[in-house]
Amino acid sequence: MPATIGRAGICQLAGMQVEALLDASTPFGSHSGAIVKGTMGRRLLLFLVRHGSGRR
Numbered sequence: 585m586p587a588t589i590g591r592a593g594i595c596q597l598a599g600m601q602v603e604a605l606l607d608a609s610t611p612f613g614s615h616s617g618a619i620v621k622g623t624m625g626r627r628l629l630l631f632l633v634r635h636g637s638g639r640r
Contacts, residue, residue, distance in 0.1 A: 587630035597631055600624050 590597070605618035620631040 587632070590631065590633045597624065597629075600629060600631065606630075 588597070600620070600622045601624070602620055602622040604621045606621055608615065608619060615632060617633050620633075622629055622631070
């Protein structure tokens with residue numbers, strides 16, 4: 585399954601249909617925000633905003 589991390593200023597992917605917001609724990613601590621699970625066309629995709637969704 586493809587996954588991408590958005591750089592500063594990219595808080596959403598155009599054309600991505602959001603299906604769920606996921607939370608996951610890691611051995612390195614909390615992540616910047618929810619992992620967005622969705623589809624682009626017929627492909628399943630995961631997306632994470634690098635600095636959290638409220639940063640500009």
